[in-house]
Amino acid sequence: MTSRTLGTEPHEPFGRRLREMVRRRGPLCVGIDPHPALLADWGLSDNARGLDTFAMGVVEALAEHVAVLKPQSAFFERHGSAGIAALERAVVAARGAGALVLLDAKRGDIGSTMAAYADYLDQTHPLAVDAITVSPFLGFGALAPAVESALRHGGGLFVLARTSNVEGAEVQLAGGMAGGSVAQRIIDAVGSINGEVSPNGSIGVVIGATLRHLDVDISGLGGPILCPGLGAQGGDTAHIRQLFSGYDGVLLPSSSRDILRHGPDRGRLQAAALDAAQGLSGVRTGA
Secondary structure (H helix, E strand, O other), X not given: OOHHHOOOOOOOOHHHHHHHHHHHHOOOEEEEOOXXXXXXXOOOOOOHHHHHHHHXXXXXXXXXXXXXXXXXXXXXXOOHHHHHXXXXXXXXXXXXXXXXXXXXXXXXXXXXXXXXXHHHHOOOOOOOOOEEEEOOOOOHHHHHHHHHHHHHHOOEEEEEEEOOOHHHHHHHOOXXXXXXXXXXXXXXXXXXXXXXXXXXXXXXXXXXXOOOOOOOOOOOOOOOEEEEOEOOOOEOHHXXXXXXXOOOOOEEEEEOHHHHOOOOOHHHHHHHHHHHXXXXXXXXXXX
C-alpha cells in the first residue's frame, strides 16, 4: 500500500477544527524554517540529513503542545527530492502527534496548475496537510480550484492580503479597478466565500503582525487571520491585540526564529513555545 492510499478525509471542516484546536492549545503557530543559519546554530549540516534532524526535532518537541506547525516549503525544496522526503516525514509526524499543519507554500497560479498545487489538501496525497498559504495576485478568481479543493476535502487556505514586508504595499495598497485597495478586495472576496459557502470559516487571510496600523477592514472576513512576525521580526502580543481589536474570529500569531533558536534541546524548545503561548493568552481564539 502506498502512502497516497493511507489518508482519510477529515471529519470536520478546517475552520471548525482550527477553532477547537486553538481553544484547547492556544493560538500559537510555530514555523518550521530550517534556513542555513538555524541549522548551523543547532550544530547541523546544511544538507538533507541536517534538515531532517532539525524538522523532526521541532515536531517531536512541539507537535503535542502547539495548535499549528507551519513548515516553510522553500527551505525543504532547496535540498531537492531528499528535502521533500524530509518535509513529508515531518508533516506526517506532526499531524500524527495532533498538531494541525499549515504548509507555507504561497502557491498561486491558474487552472489545472492551481488545482495541482491545491492537491496538498487532498487527504490521500503523500504530503497531505490541513491548510496551505496561497497568493491571489494573478487575480482572486484564479484561486477558485484551491477554494474548491479546500471545501471538498475539509481543508483550509490562508490568502495573502496585507503582508508586512515593505515591498508588499505597492501592490496590496494599490487602488483596484472597482475602488478600494487590492488588499481590501481580497479580504472582501474571502469574506464572501465564508459567508456563502464556508460558514465554518475555513478560508483565512495573512495580515502581518508588524504592520504599524491596520489599513483594511476585516469586519466581514468571517475566517481566521494568520499573523506572521511575532518575536524576531518585531511583532509583539500587545501590538497584535491593538491591531486586531474588536475582531471576533481566530487570530493565529506565528513565530519561528524566536522559538527555534532555543533548539536543539527539546526542553528549551518547549519552554520557549510555552512562554510565547502564555503571552498570547489574551488573543482571540474565535471560540
